Amino acid sequence: GQNIDQPTEMTATEGAIVQINCTYQTSGFNGLFWYQQHAGEAPTFLSYNVLDGLEEKGRFSSFLSRSKGYSYLLLKELQMKDSASYLCAVMDSNYQLIWGAGTKLIIKP
Amino acid sequence: ETGVTQTPRHLVMGMTNKKSLKCEQHLGHNAMYWYKQSAKKPLELMFVYNFKEQTENNSVPSRFSPECPNSSHLFLHLHTLQPEDSALYLCASSQDLGSGANVLTFGAGSRLTVL
Numbered sequence: 684g685q686n687i688d689q690p691t692e693m694t695a696t697e698g699a700i701v702q703i704n705c706t707y708q709t710s711g712f713n714g715l716f717w718y719q720q721h722a723g724e725a726p727t728f729l730s731y732n733v734l735d736g737l738e739e740k741g742r743f744s745s746f747l748s749r750s751k752g753y754s755y756l757l758l759k760e761l762q763m764k765d766s767a768s769y770l771c772a773v774m775d776s777n778y779q780l781i782w783g784a785g786t787k788l789i790i791k792p
Numbered sequence: 793e794t795g796v797t798q799t800p801r802h803l804v805m806g807m808t809n810k811k812s813l814k815c816e817q818h819l820g821h822n823a824m825y826w827y828k829q830s831a832k833k834p835l836e837l838m839f840v841y842n843f844k845e846q847t848e849n850n851s852v853p854s855r856f857s858p859e860c861p862n863s864s865h866l867f868l869h870l871h872t873l874q875p876e877d878s879a880l881y882l883c884a885s886s887q888d889l890g891s892g893a894n895v896l897t898f899g900a901g902s903r904l905t906v907l
Contacts, residue, residue, distance in 0.1 A: 691832065713892040725796070725882070725898040733892055770835070778890045782834035 685709045687783035689771050694789045695761055703756045703769050703786045711776020717745055717756045718770040720785070726770055729756070758788075766790045795819070798883050798899035806907050807873060813902045815866040815883030821897070823889050824866045826858060829880040829901065841866060842889050873906045880904070 688706045695701040707715070714733040718726040732738055732747035732754060744757040758765055771783040796817045805811050817824065826838040840848035841860040855877075857869040866883055880903050884896040 687834065716895075718896075718898075723900070725900045726896075727898070728895045731893050731895065772835075774892060774894065778892070778894065780835075780837070780894075780896075784832055784834045 685775060685781045687771055687773060687781055689769075689783040689786045691784070692787045692789065694791060695758075697761055697763060697790055697792050699761050700757065700759050701761060701788065703758075703771075703788065705754045705756070705771035705783055707752050707754075707771075707773045707781070707783075709752075709773045709775045709781050712749060713774040713776065713778060715745075715747055715754050716770075716772045716774070716780070717754075718772065719767050720770060721767045729769075761790050763790050763792070796883055796885055796897050796899035798881075798902050800902060801900065802903045802905075804905045804907065805870070805873065807875075809873075810869070810871040812870065813868040813881055813883075813904075815868075815899055817864055817883075817885040817897070819885060819897060821885035821887050822863055823886045824860060824863070825884040825886075825896070826866065826868050827882040827884060829882055835882070838868075840889070847889065870904070873904075875906050878904055878906045 686708045717729040720726040730745040737746045742759045747754045768785040768787045770785045772780045799814045823842045828836040838852045839858040844860050859867040880901040882901045883899040886894050886896050
């Protein structure tokens with residue numbers, strides 16, 4: 684079967700760096716997405732990786748290794764507003780999105 | 793208003809009630825989706841519409857009935873629901889289907905409680 688694994692919850696300190704990992708086993712691969720979802724709000728798109736390597740967007744970066752079935756989202760200079768759930772999703776060979784259960788990130792002052 | 797708008801934001805209903813969830817997008821997207829989000833579980837895809845035509849029904853019970861009158865509006869009609877159907881129902885849209893960089897734009901969801 685198809686599966687996405689990510690930690691259920693992580694805690695980090697304001698100003699620090701945190702890395703949220705995502706591993707996947709899917710039928711084919713057409714890209715990996717990260718979404719951010721604040722409590723009670725819509726998930727919003729953060730990043731899309733289809734080739735190996737690191738994509739940087741301001742304080743957020745996303746890394747992909749297709750051979751290892753692995754990605755991470757790196758958040759730098761953490762702010763309180765970064766407290767949210769982070770959803771990892773992989774698009775399989777049929778262009779279906781397979782979702783992880785999300786990682787709840789708690790930022791402490 | 794831009795983006796994806798869902799109404800109502802909160803809904804409480806009994807198992808014998810009939811209610812509907814509404815979704816509207818003003819992004820000019822051709823594809824619309826219904827997802828179910830339960831605590832600590834992955835998003836579950838329920839239905840997909842592309843150019844108003846249903847392209848996916850993920851073995852969803854018939855007590856959930858979708859309707860897509862045009863590319864901008866999507867409804868989810870609910871009847872004789874069960875308590876385990878209580879969840880957040882998310883609507884999303886995307887430009888197209890079947891491409892890799894298919895970014896979804898989500899609504900804020902309708903929180904459904906079935907008593």
